[in-house]
Each structure stands twice: as structure tokens, then as C-alpha cells.
Amino acid sequence: MSAAGRPTLRVSTTASGPTTVLHLAGDLDLATAGQLRGELRDLLDSGTVRRLVLDLAGLEFMDVTGLNVIVDAHDVLARDRAVLALRSPRPMVLRMLKLLALDEVVQVEG
Numbered sequence: 001m002s003a004a005g006r007p008t009l010r011v012s013t014t015a016s017g018p019t020t021v022l023h024l025a026g027d028l029d030l031a032t033a034g035q036l037r038g039e040l041r042d043l044l045d046s047g048t049v050r051r052l053v054l055d056l057a058g059l060e061f062m063d064v065t066g067l068n069v070i071v072d073a074h075d076v077l078a079r080d081r082a083v084l085a086l087r088s089p090r091p092m093v094l095r096m097l098k099l100l101a102l103d104e105v106v107q108v109e110g
Contacts, residue, residue, distance in 0.1 A: 010058070027059070
């Protein structure tokens with residue numbers, strides 16, 4: 001949460017060869033999904049990402065809006081024959097992925 005009591009999302013990026021990792025921390029929900037969509041759009045518009053990993057270890061909360069952002073990113077990457085993977089989802093997020101069978105569509109690491 002920000003000092004004003006609004007959810008915050010912090011995103012940092014690292015790249016190594018064809019793999020780009022977005023490290024997410026905070027809340028990914030209705031209030032912050034647009035921020036991540038913008039970051040992903042900027043990144044994916046370059047056309048150079050072959051494998052994108054969303055590191056979810058720092059996420060404290062994610063709602064269905066956040067899941068929609070992940071599905072949209074997967075679809076864009078799949079059209080470009082690139083791969084999306086999710087790293088270190090917390091149990092709550094992993095449970096949501098399994099309920100929606102997204103863990104069968106998107107790679108889940110550790």
C-alpha cells in the first residue's frame with residue numbers, strides 16, 4: 001500500500017539473452033493492472049522478447065484482473081511464438097491458476 005492507502009505495484013526488469021524477467025512486488029489488482037499492462041505493452045512492442053518470466057514471489061495480492069493481464073500477455077507472446085512463464089507464485093496465486101487451469105497453459109516454475 002502507498003502512503004495514501006492505495007495499492008501499489010513495483011516492477012523491475014532484468015534481461016539475460018532471450019529471457020526477460022519482470023519482478024513484481026505489491027498488489028496486482030484492478031487499481032494496478034493498467035500499470036503492468038503498460039509495462040508489458042512497451043516491452044512486447046519491441047518484438048525482441050522470446051521468453052518472458054513474471055516473477056511473482058513479491059506479490060502480496062492478485063485478483064482476477066491480474067490474471068487477465070497474464071492471460072493477455074500469454075496470448076500476445078504466443079502469437080509471436082514466444083513463451084510466458086510464471087515464477088514462484090504464492091500459494092493463493094497458484095490456487096487461482098489451478099482453478100482456472102491456467103497452470104496447464106502457462107509454464108509455472110517453482
